Amino acid sequence: MNKTVNQKAWFFVAPVLILVAFNAIVPLMTVVNYSVQETFGDNVFFWAGLRWFEEILRSPRFHDALGRQLFFTGTILAIEIPLGVIIALAMPRKGPWVSVCLVLMAMPLLIPWNVVGAMWNIFGLPEIGLLGKTLNTIGFDYNYTRQPGDAWFTLILMDVWHWTSLVVLLAYAGLVSIPDAYYQAARIDGASSWAIFRYIQLPKMKRVLTIAVLLRFMDSFNIYTEPSVLTGGGPGNSTTLLSLDLVKIALGQFDLGPAAAMSLIYFLVILLFSWIFYTVMTRGEEQ
């Protein structure tokens, strides 16, 4: 659509701008403020310069948390995106079952995050949880509160359970927007189902999948409540993701300076990845 240049459009954007700026800029400045100062309590602050940034960037603890975070986000994206697309492809396009599928699949999305964590916490307990008991009965030595591998398995399974539906909903929306004529044309040309997927469905889903990957990337990088309820970062530190570590430093130890510096680095990492992905995926769309 060709848009007209109209500077008065700023008035339309103003309410959003004021609200979001109030919520984003003031707290962000507070964080920036803390990140360059040292405090010993009682509201006494000393200039610390970039010391906290150096300290965080060099600390093995931060590297470990970042590594775990990247592993977590990479794994769930590698599972949820293809799985979501497969399920969306297999869903009916018309008829009463569409509503049934959509309503049931959207269920996990609308459960408060701590309830999700608590639910999986109990579900996985080896003695009284359905998952834990079943796995142990069929011969696995499964105990997510003691074994790091099991904790990771539970954490990833929980996230797949929780968020794959979002990918399904978005991919499905992309699929139903393809006109029937495309499929008819493909059938006349004798296209295989792989060819239909590769040259018709996948390109049509590109936009929605971009949104899905971006949303899943941002949200999985920010994940806090579910793992904090499920494993609390344990056993040991094995599932301490970035924001769990951050909350430990900020609210647990009350080290505001390092916590603020870490927040900013954390935020910049998300921003950088999202920007690269957004730019690459939307390149060529402008013309």
Added chain:
Amino acid sequence: MARAKWLIPTIYIIFLMLPIYWLVSMSFKTTNEILGSFTLWPQNFTLENYRTIFTDPTWYTGYINSIIYVTINTVLSVTVALPAAYAFSRYRFLGDKHLFFWLLTNRMAPAAVFALPFFQLYSAIGIFDTHLAVALAHTLFNIPLAVWILEGFMSGVPKQLDETAYVDGYSFPAFFVKIFVPTIAAGVGVAAFFCFMFSWVELLLAKTLTAVAAKPIAATMTKTASSSGYELGLLAAAGTLTIIPGAIVIYFVRNYIAKGFALGRV
């Protein structure tokens, strides 16, 4: 192969329902039964857990609080996002692309980063522990999302609609409210759904910004868990009840979601 296609969504839905079933079935068990033995369904079926929640004000006010701030947030987010999304979809103006991306960056901000500054900011302006505080804090990630979704839908509406309305003598506000918004009703539905969803499920900020008067149900649950030991049956019942508002909302917007996504560029 085509005949077995229904198997994939079916297996997926069963996988989704299993943990939910476990939670619901636990809510009808006594805490003794939950801890004492492994039973696939309640042996001593009890409604005691639900009765406690509906008669104890510390429990049920949690639900009311959550519903109040979620509603304020949804109405506020969608209302301010509508004109902004219109501006982004129809006009070019100085810094529009940067502004759009900046809005999206707020969707990326980890709530853990903002929890403490939010607490200080809202305490300073005196709205700590009010529904408004939580509703305002949640606009941080809901407004960008609402603008993003609505912009997609609005760009799908041809510009001729606007021009015809002006020729017919509509003023801009009249056109916007009477013609434009009804045209993209599906988009408004989808945006409201996502605002409701993200505000309903968020806990970290909601918990940080409230103490007593506006405490959300999810926070009530975490506090009970730590203070009175393991009241698992009660927790399961409270958890089950938090699923219900979401289920009702999905039921009402199910057609909007299917159609709405298809219409918009979302």
